[in-house]
């Protein structure tokens with residue numbers, strides 16, 4: 247058996263096209279475009295690429311992009327003052343602080359300073375709490391993107407056994423909450439889980455977000471499982487002289503057993519950016535009482 251490959255690039259492109267259509271309606275109604283401010287501190291190469299992609303996607307959706315690139319030695323106080331200005335700026339509907347931040351800055355303090363109603367990354371504790379109790383808020387873009395891929399692949403998820411590998415605040419925990427809200431039976435596995443392969447073997451849905459290259463093997467999977475790979479691991483150049491990007495799942499062995507699997511690259515990554523654009527439009531719409539399609 248060979249698994250279907252879940253095409254995150256195509257799903258993200260379709261979502262971004264729908265968003266662009268809604269942005270036209272929003273502009274016609276309100277005379278301005280939704281605006282996203284992205285803040286990058288330092289010059290981490292991967293973060294620089296992601297921030298560039300976010301700015302490009304924002305503009306392609308017809309929205310305003312405000313990029314703030316600050317030197318690596320920017321002080322915490324200065325960053326907090328920028329967040330305060332963005333909170334007060336009516337042209338800014340969404341604020342994103344690119345992670346990771348340099349070590350001398352307390353990331354929790356900065357993320358908590360963002361106005362929760364402009365927190366399009368969904369990292370503010372108030373939004374994490376809203377998700378946990380089923381209130382409207384912002385859901386972190388990567389887990390939201392994973393859920394959209396799962397719904398497109400499996401339709402109704404209720405009653406399915408889901409295993410989320412990884413318990414981070416930005417992926418594992420919100421992913422588990424989203425799956426619970428879909429009425430899945432959810433297990434969160436992590437580095438202390440006993441016999442992880444046995445736990446994963448019971449899952450209809452596996453979301454791997456552990457940050458360990460190709461850790462999940464095909465013989466860990468239940469036949470026909472749906473596998474979502476969140477990992478983005480850069481492997482150093484081998485004898486061919488080229489580095490490569492791999493996920494947390496060993497694609498070669500997993501795709502023989504799974505029913506469907508998202509690849510790396512081209513799976514969850516593009517959905518993360520599409521969901522950021524989506525959350526920014528949702529923020530602008532909420533601030534103006536503008537209605538959007540339920541399923542956006």
Ligand SMILES: Nc1nc2c(c(=O)[nH]1)N[C@@H](CN(C=O)c1ccc(C(=O)N[C@@H](CCC(=O)O)C(=O)O)cc1)CN2
Nearest residue numbers: 296342343344345346367387388511512513515516518
């Ligand atoms: N404030 C945030 N910081 C970070 C987030 C986030 O959601 N909010 N997530 C990650 C990085 N990230 C977005 O910022 C991100 C990572 C990867 C991709 C992506 O499209 N990846 C491509 C491959 C790209 C490549 O070749 O490197 C893919 O998977 O196809 C998009 C966004 C950490 N920081």
